[in-house]
Amino acid sequence: xxxxxxxxxxxxxxxxxxxxxxxxxxxxxxxxxxxxxxxxxxxxxxxxxxxxxxxxxxxxxxxxxxxxxxxxxxxxxxxxxxxxxxx
Numbered sequence: 001x002x003x004x005x006x007x008x009x010x011x012x013x014x015x016x017x018x019x020x021x022x023x024x025x026x027x028x029x030x031x032x033x034x035x036x037x038x039x040x041x042x043x044x045x046x047x048x049x050x051x052x053x054x055x056x057x058x059x060x061x062x063x064x065x066x067x068x069x070x071x072x073x074x075x076x077x078x079x080x081x082x083x084x085x086x087x
Contacts, residue, residue: 003075004074005074005076005077006025006030006074006075006076006077007076007077008052008078011025011052014049014050015042015048015049015050016033016034016039016043016050017042020042022034022036022039023049023073025051025052025053026053026054026067027054027057028054028075028076028077029075029076030073032070032071032072032073033049033070036070052076
């Protein structure tokens with residue numbers, strides 16, 4: 001089976017709200033954070049599911065080690081858009 005690919009527009013549909021799964025992308029890899037308690041309702045420390053969080057990771061206290069063990073669901077393809085944090 002071919003690996004699933006996501007554009008930023010497709011990734012945005014996986015925002016963790018209204019019964020949708022919560023996916024995030026980091027360095028072109030898309031992760032399913034739906035079952036991570038900290039991502040309840042598609043939000044975690046001002047970050048939103050359905051986004052490319054590559055630009056946010058250098059500011060994270062966890063860095064990329066937090067992604068270990070989280071299911072990979074595909075790859076992000078096409079132009080990237082800058083992630084937006086909410087307060």
